[in-house]
Amino acid sequence: MMNTWIYARNLVVGLWIVFKRTFTKPVTVQYPEEQPYLPPRWRGRIVLTRDPDGEERCVACYLCSAACPVDCISLQAADNPEAHERRYPEFFRINFSRCIYCGMCEEACPTNAIQLIPDFEQSEYARRNLVYEKEDLLISGTGKYHDYNFYRMAGVRTRDKDKGEGEHELPPVDVKSLMP
Amino acid sequence: MIDWSHTALTIAVILGSCLTLAGMLIWVERRLLGVWQERYGPNRLGPGGCLQSLADMIKIFTKEDWIPPFADKAVFVITPAIVVITALMSFAVIPIAPNFVVADLNVGVLFFLAMSSLAAYSVIIGGWASNNKFAFLGSLRAIAQLLSYEVFMGISLMGAVILAGSFNLSDIVNAQQHQWFVIPQFLGFLGFFMAGLAEAHRTPFDMPEAEAELVAGYHSEYSGMKFGMFFVGEYLSILLLSAMTVILFFGGWHGPWLPPVVWFGLKMFGFIALIILIRAAWPRYRFDQLLSFGWKVVMPLALINLLVTGGVVLWRAG
Numbered sequence: 001m002m003n004t005w006i007y008a009r010n011l012v013v014g015l016w017i018v019f020k021r022t023f024t025k026p027v028t029v030q031y032p033e034e035q036p037y038l039p040p041r042w043r044g045r046i047v048l049t050r051d052p053d054g055e056e057r058c059v060a061c062y063l064c065s066a067a068c069p070v071d072c073i074s075l076q077a078a079d080n081p082e083a084h085e086r087r088y089p090e091f092f093r094i095n096f097s098r099c100i101y102c103g104m105c106e107e108a109c110p111t112n113a114i115q116l117i118p119d120f121e122q123s124e125y126a127r128r129n130l131v132y133e134k135e136d137l138l139i140s141g142t143g144k145y146h147d148y149n150f151y152r153m154a155g156v157r158t159r160d161k162d163k164g165e166g167e168h169e170l171p172p173v174d175v176k177s178l179m180p
Numbered sequence: 181m182i183d184w185s186h187t188a189l190t191i192a193v194i195l196g197s198c199l200t201l202a203g204m205l206i207w208v209e210r211r212l213l214g215v216w217q218e219r220y221g222p223n224r225l226g227p228g229g230c231l232q233s234l235a236d237m238i239k240i241f242t243k244e245d246w247i248p249p250f251a252d253k254a255v256f257v258i259t260p261a262i263v264v265i266t267a268l269m270s271f272a273v274i275p276i277a278p279n280f281v282v283a284d285l286n287v288g289v290l291f292f293l294a295m296s297s298l299a300a301y302s303v304i305i306g307g308w309a310s311n312n313k314f315a316f317l318g319s320l321r322a323i324a325q326l327l328s329y330e331v332f333m334g335i336s337l338m339g340a341v342i343l344a345g346s347f348n349l350s351d352i353v354n355a356q357q358h359q360w361f362v363i364p365q366f367l368g369f370l371g372f373f374m375a376g377l378a379e380a381h382r383t384p385f386d387m388p389e390a391e392a393e394l395v396a397g398y399h400s401e402y403s404g405m406k407f408g409m410f411f412v413g414e415y416l417s418i419l420l421l422s423a424m425t426v427i428l429f430f431g432g433w434h435g436p437w438l439p440p441v442v443w444f445g446l447k448m449f450g451f452i453a454l455i456i457l458i459r460a461a462w463p464r465y466r467f468d469q470l471l472s473f474g475w476k477v478v479m480p481l482a483l484i485n486l487l488v489t490g491g492v493v494l495w496r497a498g
Contacts, residue, residue, distance in 0.1 A: 014461045014462065015457060015458065015461045015462070017461070018457060018461035019457060021216045021217070021218055024218055025218075026214070026218050026219050026220050027218050027219065028218075028219045028220050030220070
C-alpha cells in the first residue's frame with residue numbers, strides 16, 4: 001500500500017519536472033543562422049601558410065606526411081634555383097575525405113607551414129572534390145604565427161655571434177609560450 | 181425530420197477538421213516534445229514549422245507502396261483503412277457545440293464503445309496479415325491489452341451515464357452545466373483516461389508498438405501511405421480520447437464568456453497536451469504490469485465507483 005502511494009507520487013512529480021521545462025530555453029544552436037563560437041585553436045580545415053615576406057613556409061620535409069596517421073598527405077619536394085636552391089613542394093595534396101583532423105601534421109611541421117584553422121564547413125557533393133591541391137591549400141597570410149619566418153630563425157651560434165644576432169636574423173622562439 | 185443540408189455541412193466540417201487536426205497534431209506533438217526536452221523540434225517549414233506534416237505527407241506519398249510477398253494481401257491492404265474509418269466514425273456522435281453534431285444518437289456512448297472495440301480488429305488483423313514475428317507479437321500484446329482495457333473503459337464511464345441519466349452525449353454535456361462530472365466521478369475519470377491511453381496505444385501503455393523491443397509492433401511491415409494511415413489513425417484516436425474526456429467529465433462546451441466551440445477546443449487541447457506530456461515524462465510499463473494493473477487495480481476501482489454512484493443516485497431519488 002505504501003509503495004503504491006510512492007509510485008503514484010513519483011509519477012506526478014515526474015510529470016511536473018518535465019512540465020517545468022516549458023519555461024526553459026532550448027539548448028539547441030540553430031546552426032546555419034546561428035554560428036557556433038570556434039576557439040582559435042579549433043582543429044578544422046588544413047591550410048599552408050606563408051611567412052611575413054610572402055614566401056611559402058613549406059620546405060617539403062615530408063614530416064607531416066610521415067606523421068599523418070591516416071596517410072592523407074601527399075607531396076613532392078623540389079629545389080627552387082631562384083631562391084638559393086631552397087626546397088619547396090612541387091605538389092601538395094591533402095585528401096580531406098581521409099583526414100581525421102588530429103593535428104599531428106601541425107605538430108610535426110618544423111616551419112609552422114601547415115596549420116589547422118577554425119573552419120569545419122567542408123561539405124561537398126562529390127567525394128573527389130575533397131582532395132585539395134596546393135593552390136587550394138595555400139593561403140596568402142601567415143596563419144596563427146604572424147612574425148615567424150623559418151629562415152630567419154634557423155641561424156646557429158658561431159664564433160662571431162650568438163643565435164639570432166646575425167644580419168636578417170630574428171631572436172629564437174620562446175617555445176614555452178602557449179599563445180597561438 | 182432531418183435537415184440534410186445542415187447534416188452535410190456538419191459532416192464536411194467535422195471530417196475536414198478532424199483530418200487536418202490529426203495531421204497538425206503530428207507537428208504539435210513533435211514541437212511540444214521538443215519544448216519539454218529543451219530543444220526546438222521541426223521549426224523550418226512555414227511559420228514555426230507548421231507545414232512539416234504537409235512535407236511529411238508528400239514524402240510518404242512518393243514512397244514505394246510495398247506489400248511483402250509473404251503477407252496476406254487483401255487483409256494487409258484493407259487494415260489501414262479500418263483504423264482510420266473506425267476512428268472517424270466515432271466522431272459522428274461527438275457533440276462539439278449545441279446542435280453541432282453529425283448524429284445525435286440516443287446511444288452515443290455505446291456507439292463510441294463499439295467503434296473503439298472495432299478499432300482493435302485493425303490491430304489484430306494487421307499484425308496477423310503481416311506474417312512477421314514482430315508484428316505478430318505486437319498484435320498479440322495489443323489483443324490482450326485492448327480486451328482488458330475495453331472492459332473497464334465501459335464500466336468507468338457508466339458513472340457519468342448514471343449521473344446524466346442518458347446515453348446521449350449531448351444530454352451528458354447538458355447535465356454538467358453546473359458541475360463537471362470530474363468532481364463526483366474522479367475515479368471514473370482516471371479509469372477512463374487510462375483505458376483511453378491504452379486504446380490509443382499512448383505512452384505508458386504503448387506496448388503493441390514498442391519501438392525499443394518490437395521494431396514497430398503490429399505495423400512493422402507497413403510502409404508508405406499505409407503506414408501513414410496507421411499514424412493518422414493513432415492521432416485521430418488521441419483526438420477522440422481528448423474529446424470524449426472533455427464531453428464525459430469536463431463539461432463539454434460549457435464555459436463562461438467564450439463561444440462553445442472555443443471552450444471545447446481549449447479543453448481538448450489541454451488534454452492533448454497532457455497526453456503528450458505523459459509521453460515526454462513517463463516510461464513504458466512492462467506487459468505483465470500493465471495487465472495486472474488493469475485487472476487487479478483499475479477494474480475493481482471502476483466497479484466500486486459504479487456501485488457507489490448507482491447507490492447514491494438511487495438514495496437521492498428516494
